[in-house]
Amino acid sequence: MSEPKLTLYSDANYYSPYVMSAFVALTEKGIPFEIETVDLAQAENLKENYSAISTTRRVPTLSNGNFQLSESSAIDEYIEELFPAPTFPAIYPENQEDRAKAREIQAWLRSDLMPIREERSTEIVFGGQHRPPLTPAGEVAAAKLYDAALRLLGERNNLFGEWCIADTDLALMLNRLYLNGDKVPEKLVDYVQRQWDRDSVKEWLALSAR
Template sequence: MTDDLVLYGNKGWTSPYVFSAFVTLKEKGLPFRMEVLDLQAGQHRRPEYTEPSSTGRVPALRHGDFWVAESSAIDEYLEEVFPPPAHARLYPADPRQRARVRMVQAFVRSDVLEVRMERSTATLFEGAAAKPLTPAGRVAAERLVAVAGRFLAPGAEHVAGEFTIADADLALLLQRLVHNGDPCPERLAVYAQRVFQRPSVREWLKQTAWRDR
């Protein structure tokens, strides 16, 4: 059954991690209900959320009486419970390509901290102004561009041959530069903009202050 899927996100629709789980659900065509928590008000710290979700963070997914938190765990759970061909494949069948997708997802979540801090998603989804990058921010931006260029082979449209959830995650990270006018090679900017035209992503953007450029 898919009518008992609930995704818990944050007020403001700014979390890149909620974004990842949201896009996965949309790409798989799964009906779900969105529950938005006010983190500033501490709604995620209430016992009725912290106890079943374990981490007390967003996103969390409730599927019937089962809960799972952390976006990459949610993505993989949905891939396994709602697999192809009935639902879109978001992790490649080939083990090496699947490992590549997981590598991209891990990088997006753990590296280039200065980019994620100095180009917060509030600059994308809430219209917040971006200040010039600090020297550390510029170094991190250069690293992001270099690594993304290796993830995305010249002429390739996706990191693993076809669209996967890693493309949504990587495109969002690149948009932190592209959308704010920071240096980014054209092919990576075009890639990020193309991913952001997918219907699943557009559904997310409708909830935000995003403006196409």
């Protein structure tokens, strides 16, 4: 059976943390895929040709033949099921409870911590920009993030021992702060640097550096 032809739709700048998650998931699986860019600044995502592909009119969207799927965590889970371990490298933990916890972390990072996302955009992470000190609301969100990350990691180098896609997502959120020069606990600095050293992440960073 021939491999499916996959196309990942990305923002034109490669600044989206959600596209990054799907890109890293596909790259870790070792699956060939193509990238098509959508210029969000020109509202290309709202045009008819893209709305015919993406129900949500957002990025990322993954196209697999006649099937299209948006929302990064849904794409990550679909990729894991479409290309399962042990034939392909796993991107979620093997243990059922750990796998559920990884999905919880992904959902939390996408739905909470709004002050961090507003005050520390990914232009800091991928574009080298810097922002003023955090507001009180931002400081509360950062403290919440640090406490949760430290509790989740414990003494491990990754969230669940072996790397999983939730590690990339968590490291991205932490890097919004660390790369801006905000004070981040040393253990978490070591963690984000380790995650950023993965080949799949480096491939994404090379795209965003163009």
